[in-house]
Amino acid sequence: MVGGPTVSAWFLPPGHANLSEMATQPSPGARTVALSSWTPIHPSALAWAAGEQPLPPSRAGALPRSAALGAALAAANERWGNPVDDDIRRWQAGAIVVVTGQQPGLLGGPLLTLVKAAAVAAEVRRVRESGGDAVGFLWLATGDDDLPEVGWARLAVGEELVELREPGWNRGDALAGSVPLSSACREWLVELRPRLAGSHAQMASDLAATCYGPGVSLGEATARFLGRLLAGTGVVLVDALEPALAAAAAPATEAIVRRLVEAWAALEEGSTAMERRGWPLPLRLSRQKLPLFRRVGDRRESLPAGAGGMSPALLAEHRQHPERFLPNVWLRPLVADAALGTATAILGGAELAYHLQGAGLWELAGVRRPDWRLRPHVTIVTAAERRAAAQLGLQPEHVLRLNPPAHVLPGKRTRKSLATARAALQRRVDAVASSAREELPGLSGDVEATMRKLDSSLSWLEGRLDLAATRDAEVELGRWRRLRGFLRPEGKPQERHLSVLAPLLRLGLEWPRQLAAVIDPTHPGMHLLCWEEGGPW
Numbered sequence: 001m002v003g004g005p006t007v008s009a010w011f012l013p014p015g016h017a018n019l020s021e022m023a024t025q026p027s028p029g030a031r032t033v034a035l036s037s038w039t040p041i042h043p044s045a046l047a048w049a050a051g052e053q054p055l056p057p058s059r060a061g062a063l064p065r066s067a068a069l070g071a072a073l074a075a076a077n078e079r080w081g082n083p084v085d086d087d088i089r090r091w092q093a094g095a096i097v098v099v100t101g102q103q104p105g106l107l108g109g110p111l112l113t114l115v116k117a118a119a120v121a122a123e124v125r126r127v128r129e130s131g132g133d134a135v136g137f138l139w140l141a142t143g144d145d146d147l148p149e150v151g152w153a154r155l156a157v158g159e160e161l162v163e164l165r166e167p168g169w170n171r172g173d174a175l176a177g178s179v180p181l182s183s184a185c186r187e188w189l190v191e192l193r194p195r196l197a198g199s200h201a202q203m204a205s206d207l208a209a210t211c212y213g214p215g216v217s218l219g220e221a222t223a224r225f226l227g228r229l230l231a232g233t234g235v236v237l238v239d240a241l242e243p244a245l246a247a248a249a250a251p252a253t254e255a256i257v258r259r260l261v262e263a264w265a266a267l268e269e270g271s272t273a274m275e276r277r278g279w280p281l282p283l284r285l286s287r288q289k290l291p292l293f294r295r296v297g298d299r300r301e302s303l304p305a306g307a308g309g310m311s312p313a314l315l316a317e318h319r320q321h322p323e324r325f326l327p328n329v330w331l332r333p334l335v336a337d338a339a340l341g342t343a344t345a346i347l348g349g350a351e352l353a354y355h356l357q358g359a360g361l362w363e364l365a366g367v368r369r370p371d372w373r374l375r376p377h378v379t380i381v382t383a384a385e386r387r388a389a390a391q392l393g394l395q396p397e398h399v400l401r402l403n404p405p406a407h408v409l410p411g412k413r414t415r416k417s418l419a420t421a422r423a424a425l426q427r428r429v430d431a432v433a434s435s436a437r438e439e440l441p442g443l444s445g446d447v448e449a450t451m452r453k454l455d456s457s458l459s460w461l462e463g464r465l466d467l468a469a470t471r472d473a474e475v476e477l478g479r480w481r482r483l484r485g486f487l488r489p490e491g492k493p494q495e496r497h498l499s500v501l502a503p504l505l506r507l508g509l510e511w512p513r514q515l516a517a518v519i520d521p522t523h524p525g526m527h528l529l530c531w532e533e534g535g536p537w
Contacts, residue, residue: 037400038526039377039493042353043279049352049374049524055359058369062341065092066248069339073244077237080227084236091135091236091341098123099336100346100375101139104176104222106153106164106185107208108500112348113138114229114512115378115495119346121233121516128234136235138226139336142177142219143240143293143326145300150176150218153185153499156486157195159478164188177219177241178298185212196505204504225500229512238340240332243323245339250322252338252365256331257290257318259364260309266360267330274357282353283330291331292318300326330358334365342370346521349374374524378515379487379494380503381530388483392476396528399488404480410472415465422458429454 035041047053070088077084091097100116102109120136127134144150147169154163166184173179189209196205211225223237230237238245246253256263264287271281290310293300303314310318318325327335333355336342347355352374362369389396392408429451436443489497504511518529 035377035524035526037397038379039349039496041349041374042282043277044274044282044356045347045349045352045374048356048372053356055369058362060363060366060368062368063252063338063366065094065341066244066339067092069242069244069248071244072242073236073238076223076239076242077227080223080237082227082231082235082237087135087234087236090133093133095133095135096127096343097341098127098134098136098344098346099139099340099342099370100137101141101336101351103141103144103150104219105150106166106212106218106499107155108225108229109150109222110496111378111380111498111500111502112375112495113226114500114515115519116346116348116375117226117230117233117235118512118516118519119376119521121230121235121513122519123344123346123521124234125516126521134234136233137238137336137340137342138230138235139238139240140177140219140222140226141240141332142175143295143300143332144176145174146171147173147176147179153188153501154489154497155192155499155502155505156489157192159481159485161485161489162192172299174298175219175241175295175300177239178217181212181214181216181218181221183214185209186214198506200508201505204501204509207509208501229500229504229509233513233516238336240326245335246322246325248339249335250318252334252367253292253322253325253327253331254315254318255365256334256361257292257310257315260290260305262364263291263361266364267358270357270359281357282350283357289328290314291328293326293328295324295326330354330361334361334367337362337370338365338367341368343368344373345370346373346375373522376519376521376523377493377495377526378519379526379528380507381487381528382503382506384506385483385487386530388479392479392483394483399484402491404477408476408480410476411465411468415462418458418462418465425454425458 036046044053070092074085074088098120100120102113102116105113108114117136117138120138124134124136147166148171151166151169152163154161156162164185166182168182169179186209189205189212193202193205196202207228208225211228212221216224219239219241223239227237264285267283267285271283271285274281288305290303290305292303292310294303303310333345333351337345345355352372355372359369388394392404394405394408398405429447433444433447433451436447486498486502487494507514515529519527
């Protein structure tokens, strides 16, 4: 199913009263389209999801769960409007842990952030309903410093895709979690407000403007915004800069840096396995640097690796002050799994690929390797897109194209019929003119004048047809642009190219909980999920 997942048709089939069925059951006539047609997926991730890359079971046991970390997470989530005291109690009592992660971002970050969090919430619910206990975590990668990657927002407003970028944000200037916002985000939302119709749009934009105010750090703003959306779903937000997190994961981190030569060998083994299958490497390795950065204020600095790895002085400093250090990209999932006790990790294609490249690291760190899952993929379809699709006679896969299919543009059949009529009339008049020249030579001039008048009349009709087609085509093309602007903005996957705020403007602040209620956390295909403005359809 991964190579060619079935996507739902535009309309709910008659008799389907359960919205969760709509999310997972193909409609009659629905077509199968390869997931890679919708979004780029690393081939190792597809192979893993298809069961073609088995790994030996993890032998490491579960690590103790830190009471200090639990208290810190509960306090932070309370501040962000996401009370999780009950979830933290469950976690400390040994509940199954489901984790996903994403960088912070403007207006919630890319929509896939919410898709991942909803998948975690759905998995937590599934476990609890089956009689088990589970808690979800959304790891906000606030220790990253690629500010241009996180400093954008995009919304579909009518036929237009509008974009905001934080001015003056450069890679390495600051940590994503601590960089302060300018007034640009709030001013942009105020400027857009007259173009945002309906109470949903007003409430969602008001919340975003409140969270993303000038001077607030990007990490804090994102946590406040997502906290409001995820409250009550069983998902705990995690700020990667939380000092208690570094302390809880310190033994696993130290185990890796003490055995760094073996860690490099494990990564090289994963790289070789991928190269053998002709797959591109998700991670390019640099043995000259430690897998830890030193945190210096609101920035991070690379640390050179010695011949044997980490120096004794740095090891001693890490043991005393683990909060001064931040993990690199391949050490970060080990830190999360060690601190949280991850049982299931819901990952994007690129994330899953670099996890597979470093699959041998978990045993070295003494951390149980979780069950890795390729995340579900989602395209949100509202009533406006369904109406446009019905008017244009489109199937879901048509939005993958740059231009509308030929049948969308009007007038082709009429123009063909008119051309056929003109040719037939020309033959008939030519026959009259021929017989007139033989039998009634004096009539020839009148026949030729009639031919000119008929030709002029047909040319006038063709001109009127062109005007009508152009006018009607503009209507059709406008519908196409609006449809594709939301479902496939600039030819990119909706969940990657639009911000979390985009569907909230149409569907409201309660919609994330509806998404968590219908998404299938076990199916990695592209789901086209249809909503009516104001509630599920």
